[in-house]
Ligand SMILES: Nc1ncnc2c1ncn2[C@@H]1O[C@H](COP(=O)(O)OP(=O)(O)O)[C@@H](O)[C@H]1O
């Protein structure tokens with residue numbers, strides 16, 4: 001069914017490799033500005049794909065279109081064989097897509113554990129805030145959720161920080177906590193928007209290893225935005241490059257590194 005919509009010579013060569021996300025001619029305009037213009041991309045299950053480009057290229061807007069924050073002016077989003085264009089962000093999360101944000105979005109006054117617990121309400125029939133809304137939740141269910149939240153904190157290396165206030169954690173740990181929150185919704189596809197922003201080279205290296213580990217341990221497909229071209233080159237199998245809303249290149253890291261159009265886009269941005 002999928003192939004009917006997005007078939008083509010190139011895709012048919014790799015059809016034993018199952019597609020999980022397919023973006024078809026995505027376009028969105030803000031006022032007169034085409035923030036994303038005719039953007040198409042296919043991501044296969046288990047891949048780690050990078051999306052790079054200068055500031056303002058349209059990368060975050062692509063994520064907002066995939067996760068349902070924005071509805072495209074034109075084009076379609078397919079996830080796991082079904083069209084999800086226009087569905088609400090909650091619905092899309094429930095279907096198996098989770099994301100983190102370029103600017104960390106945590107509940108600063110809540111503990112690390114509470115931050116993860118809040119995320120569970122998206123996919124459980126009982127709300128974490130149930131006392132407020134008078135929805136009963138069984139003790140058994142509550143205990144199971146707390147145990148899972150703890151194990152997620154352990155998985156991201158924050159097992160000893162469960163009771164710390166989120167805002168008191170160092171920056172790198174806040175980024176990991178955001179990822180733990182995303183994992184709490186049991187995604188199959190994880191979108192990470194500049195997870196290394198603000199980190200020093202050592203923290204960045206550790207984060208990249210961590211991303212590869214969670215991909216394996218949680219059987220994820222990962223779509224990763226990064227501003228710094230060098231950062232993604234070590235871990236992504238494929239990289240797409242955007243400039244002024246348009247996909248200007250796609251390929252393996254070495255193809256991208258040597259692509260004159262990509263080099264020009266980055267040099268142009270540096271000259272600004
Ligand atoms: N909600 C919005 N309203 C108006 N302009 C927007 C909105 N979201 C993004 N843009 C514009 O779209 C362009 C692409 O932004 P963005 O996707 O955030 O770029 P990137 O993540 O690549 O740095 C920018 O010019 C930005 O100002």
Ligand SMILES: [Mg+2]
Pocket residue numbers: 059060061102
């Ligand atoms: Mg951005």
